[in-house]
Amino acid sequence: MAGALEGVRILDLSWGIAGPLGVLLLAEQGADVVKVEPPGGDPFRCYSGAHVWNRSRRSVTVDLKSDAGREAFSRLAGSADVLVESFRPGVMERLGVGFDAMHGQHPRLVYTSVPAYPPGHRFAGRPGYDALVQASSGQQWEQPGWRLGPIFLHMPMPSMGTVFLVPTGILAALIAREETGRGQHVMTSLLQGAFLYTTQIWQYVEHAGAAYHDLMGKSYPPGVHQQFIFECANREFVHTSVMSGLTPKRSQDEILGLEDAPDAFAFMSMAPEEREVINRRRREAYRAHDREKLVAEFQANNHAIEPIITMEEALADPHPQLDANGMVATVDDPELGRTTQIGVPINLFGTPGAIRGPQPRVGEHNADIWGELGYGAGELAAITGKA
Secondary structure, three states: OOOOOOOOEEEEOOOOOHHHHHHHHHHOOOOEEEEEEOOOOOHHHHOOOHHHHOOOOEEEEOOOOOHHHHHHHHHHHHOOOEEEEOOOOOHHHHOOOOHHHHHHHOOOOEEEEOOOOOOOOOOOOOOOOHHHHHHHOOHHHHOOOOOOOOOOOOOOHHHHHHHHHHHHHHHHHHHHHHHHOOOOEEEOOHHHHHHHOOOOOOOOOOOOOHHHHHHHOOOOOOOOHHHHEEEOHHHOEEEEEOOOOOOOOOOHHHHHOOOOOOOHHHHHOOOHHHHHHHHHHHHHHHHOOOHHHHHHHHHHOOOEEEEEOOHHHHHHOOOHHHHHOOOEEEEEEOOOEEEEEEOOOOOOOOOOOOOOOOOOOOOOOHHHHHHHOOOOHHHHHHHHOOO
16 A cells, blocks of 8 residues: 655755654655765764664765766756755755755755754854754753763754654645645754753742752752662562552552651652652662562552563564554664664554665665666766766
8 A cells, every 4th residue: 555655755865863764754654765875875874773764765876066966966856846955054055956946946846954053043054963952952951960060861852853843844845835836945953853852941940949959950860750760679670650640549658568658749858868768768678579560569559650671672572562553673674684673653544654675775776766867877977976
């Protein structure tokens, strides 16, 4: 069965995580995605994650610094509905393939730009990638961690926010094109992706007591949630969410056999040394319990709790629902061999999505795609910059 986006062609010139992974969400709903790479290939191919970010598409190479390459690329753009690029503002213009030039030649083209910083930002002209945007957006400073001061975010939050903005903007522009008949310039950035996650009312807590600042501060352990990770018997762990909004039949301390323990809200307001005394008793009690039995007892008493397992356990022996939804897939990669990857994360039951193949080799589809546009084998060297 055809995917929902069959007939939509996307030229993907983006590098890094946000553009390729955002485009992947469209590729696996049926869009024909052509990864357009410079001579030698996308430098981000050296990252292991690229084998997933760039799957379900074809690859061509083109030398946009040559007249032959620009002419061929313009013809290719004429066959496309969407173009996605992640260069700094002004780079595509200097290459002669910026929005104005492309829109003038191909007015129905949806031109999507995903730089680190949007045009007009004071850092727009600087090289930028996820970690630098973490720093410049305030995210590293706000992240609680194992010591005072800024902390590097292991999750590439700016990129992962932008992943959702890219397909949202593209789809919105394609729908608008149905009404206007014209494409438009879609713009987002890693900075806007970082702010996408800043969904709470941000403020300084000016009048809170010392206990609050100690609990929420950038110290070890990092914040309140770390204190709800407990070790059970046999070095197995659980995360207990005692403030999940559920109404428990018995408290966690009653289940653990502890007496005179405070409720969750009273616990948060206690002095650090008082909390540590209670936490020590809880940790000892958890270690005396079998994890499977303890989880069952917590759930029977209306507590939110989950075993903490490794990613290997999650993927090697997935929950039946993950299999049913195709969330764990086997992909034969031309470089890595057989790999286990996350499947298509959106289910359209009328027009289901699908993985359309592994990351292609650099320029693997040069002959096919350039040939569709009328270029012969003798012209490929001038277009691709390969002597």
